[in-house]
């Protein structure tokens with residue numbers, strides 16, 4: 251799995267400009283953003299199995315919720331809801347981040363509490379507010395389906411399938427969910443006509459105003475945890491505390507993983523609480539709260555135009571046909 255590593259940036263209120271000036275983020279001449287490489291599939295059987303599991307709602311108590319319910323690959327790998335809907339129509343606590351390009355992030359979740367995709371994938375299955383199953387039930391369920399048993403055996407080489415293999419397979423599938431060939435990547439690779447004059451102005455403003463201090467690397471984010479509301483406090487009713495909930499360090503309160511801006515046109519609404527409905531709103535908030543800068547409507551529109559050049563080729567594959575349940579398969583409980 252490729253992972254972009256950058257020095258963890260620790261920013262004070264005035265240091266964004268200083269950081270850019272010293273070139274800590276950006277070597278002279280080099281762009282602070284790099285193109286995403288296409289996924290290299292080394293184990294197609296594992297990816298195919300992971301794809302089935304990603305789409306299989308039988309891994310939820312209700313038999314209705316799959317990973318794809320909240321990370322819909324027809325909608326940029328997100329659910330386009332303020333916060334997700336879980337088991338029994340429960341209101342989720344936080345906005346669902348995209349799974350696209352998530353293998354490029356330093357850690358998973360808004361607060362980074364899972365170190366990688368494999369560790370992450372076990373979470374939602376057993377989360378009572380999400381799929382509300384247990385790992386044992388998931389393993390029992392899959393074991394009751396002969397085609398799954400055969401497929402796990404083919405991929406992992408033994409009869410008894412485990413939750414570890416379930417999460418490995420899902421992670422292998424997720425690693426293929428990268429979106430290369432965005433117009434902006436074509437521009438980075440030298441096709442100067444790939445973006446228009448307004449989009450280029452937006453990129454220049456994105457760099458010169460300091461957005462790149464946090465949104466950098468191939469994912470334009472995902473490289474560090476940063477305070478939401480660096481210059482001006484962010485007001486929200488959402489109780490999420492961010493990084494401090496993981497580290498116990500109060501200084502990291504309200505630090506969130508900087509989200510990727512890849513495919514951001516598709517992944518509204520924005521921020522961990524889903525409070526910004528539009529990119530115009532999100533850019534305005536970022537300018538004021540992170541940089542102390544009020545953009546004019548023209549400047550805002552230029553940055554938004556730039557952000558829309560970051561939509562890449564969406565993953566293309568045949569929708570998996572899931573192996574049928576057997577007579578022994580425990581039936582779902584959607585209404586109990």
Ligand code: HEC
Pocket residue numbers: 304315316317318319320321334335336337342344345346347348349352355357358359360361367370371372374375379380381420
């Ligand atoms: C009920 C909705 C829901 C379901 C079902 C769900 N997720 Fe999520 N997912 C979320 C939410 C919400 C978050 C953010 C949680 C947080 O950061 O605290 C998230 C976070 C993630 C992330 C981290 C992305 C990042 O950049 O930090 C990945 C990867 C992910 N989910 C994959 C999966 C997989 C794989 C499954 C199926 C096994 C799944 N999700 C099922 C809602 C859901």
Ligand code: HEC
Pocket residue numbers: 261266456459460461462463464465475476477478480505506507508509510511514517519520521522523529532533536537540541553
């Ligand atoms: C100090 C670091 C920092 C700077 C500077 C910064 N951002 Fe952000 N950005 C973040 C963090 C952290 C979040 C997530 C905040 C949250 O959800 O509470 C975020 C979220 C966003 C989002 C929403 C993405 C999503 O999927 O929810 C957009 C869009 C965005 N930033 C654009 C920009 C733009 C444009 C600029 C420059 C005007 C900028 N950011 C400057 C750290 C930064």
